[in-house]
Amino acid sequence: MQVTKQTSDSTTLRFVVNSERKLDARPGQFLTFSFLFDGKKETRCYSICSSPARSGYVEITPKRVKDGCVSVFLNDRAAIGMTVEATGPFGQFCLTPEDKKIVLLAAGSGITPMMAMLRYLDDLCLDTQATLLYCVRTRDDMTFRQEFEELRGRLKNFQYHVLLSKPDADWPGARGHISREFISKNVPEIEGRVFFLCGPPPFMEAVRRILTEMEVAPERIRQETFGGAGVGPKPPLLRTAETGFTIEFASSGKTAALLEGQSLLEAAAAAGVDIPSACRQGQCGTCKTRLLAGYVHMTAEQGLDPESRARGFVLTCVGHATGNVRLDA
Ligand SMILES: Cc1cc2nc3c(=O)[nH]c(=O)nc-3n(C[C@H](O)[C@H](O)[C@H](O)COP(=O)(O)OP(=O)(O)OC[C@H]3O[C@@H](n4cnc5c(N)ncnc54)[C@H](O)[C@@H]3O)c2cc1C
Numbered sequence: 419m420q421v422t423k424q425t426s427d428s429t430t431l432r433f434v435v436n437s438e439r440k441l442d443a444r445p446g447q448f449l450t451f452s453f454l455f456d457g458k459k460e461t462r463c464y465s466i467c468s469s470p471a472r473s474g475y476v477e478i479t480p481k482r483v484k485d486g487c488v489s490v491f492l493n494d495r496a497a498i499g500m501t502v503e504a505t506g507p508f509g510q511f512c513l514t515p516e517d518k519k520i521v522l523l524a525a526g527s528g529i530t531p532m533m534a535m536l537r538y539l540d541d542l543c544l545d546t547q548a549t550l551l552y553c554v555r556t557r558d559d560m561t562f563r564q565e566f567e568e569l570r571g572r573l574k575n576f577q578y579h580v581l582l583s584k585p586d587a588d589w590p591g592a593r594g595h596i597s598r599e600f601i602s603k604n605v606p607e608i609e610g611r612v613f614f615l616c617g618p619p620p621f622m623e624a625v626r627r628i629l630t631e632m633e634v635a636p637e638r639i640r641q642e643t644f645g646g647a648g649v650g651p652k653p654p655l656l657r658t659a660e661t662g663f664t665i666e667f668a669s670s671g672k673t674a675a676l677l678e679g680q681s682l683l684e685a686a687a688a689a690g691v692d693i694p695s696a697c698r699q700g701q702c703g704t705c706k707t708r709l710l711a712g713y714v715h716m717t718a719e720q721g722l723d724p725e726s727r728a729r730g731f732v733l734t735c736v737g738h739a740t741g742n743v744r745l746d747a
Pocket residue numbers: 448462463464465466478479480481482483484485486487488489490527530531642643644645646647650696697698
């Protein structure tokens with residue numbers, strides 16, 4: 419294992435893959451890790467930021483989240499010798515062989531899957547046209563800064579542009595927040611490009627709106643969500659929005675009212691029933707729970723393996739009841 423400080427609040431951890439396991443990831447995918455510390459097991463997803471062409475090790479770069487549990491542990495206490503369990507790879511946010519012209523739009527920790535893509539292009543000497551637009555607060559918040567410079571020297575079709583929202587007085591580059599002007603200036607030719615978006619929800623909403631205004635077709639936009647505000651248990655909706663359905667947790671002996679728009683995972687959290695979760699977007703399978711009665715509509719199903727599906731499991735993070743339901747939780 420290797421631990422490398424990237425910035426004051428992000429650290430790259432390199433794990434050697436157990437030689438009996440074969441890691442076969444695509445650039446941009448993530449793993450779901452189980453970390454054991456302080457007598458607890460915590461499960462979280464992290465995008466692979468190393469090149470998937472190097473299957474002997476895997477790197478992740480967790481950014482410290484204020485008052486966060488795992489990200490603070492990994493930044494402050496992860497040490498050489500630590501072993502972890504991981505499942506995956508998961509995710510549809512990846513580079514495919516057909517993507518010959520790409521634009522990577524990253525903000526903050528959203529740079530990690532982009533790094534995997536660029537390292538992969540470099541390892542395989544691919545001539546993909548890649549433009550990275552990287553938005554961060556200050557120069558010191560730039561992760562992989564040195565490596566981008568090196569890549570610019572090596573990859574003839576790679577360009578990158580940084581936009582700082584809180585630059586120092588000497589910053590020679592662009593300043594401000596993501597805008598149509600910044601994108602158009604640095605990506606003059608949008609025809610045939612595939613756009614990859616990863617960053618906090620407000621950043622992705624802004625970029626999506628701009629790309630739509632620029633008439634980029636939805637099928638040429640791919641995005642990854644890391645969580646944060648808007649993901650995870652939300653406060654219950656107004657009582658008037660109740661659907662009238664109930665959810666029964668058979669093992670816990672609890673029953674609760676299901677609120678409109680609430681996922682089964684959110685309903686469980688509100689009722690004090692613990693269902694482990696990680697990606698909260700239907701990709702990793704951590705939250706799968708057996709449905710004992712009723713019908714559930716899932717908005718994504720990639721995280722459900724055929725055997726679990728056949729045994730009646732559902733993904734609670736993206737599962738919504740269409741009537742009264744009973745879960746084995
Ligand atoms: C597919 C996927 C890939 C990911 N890849 C990366 C990665 O490469 N690097 C990385 O740093 N993180 C990544 N994450 C986020 C990561 O899984 C954790 O959510 C994050 O490290 C916070 O965990 P925590 O235990 O420290 O915070 P928690 O203790 O779970 O949460 C503490 C507080 O922070 C908020 N919070 C949780 N997650 C975020 C977030 N991402 N941004 C802002 N606020 C948050 C919570 O709402 C809560 O209020 C990824 C998530 C997903 C789903």
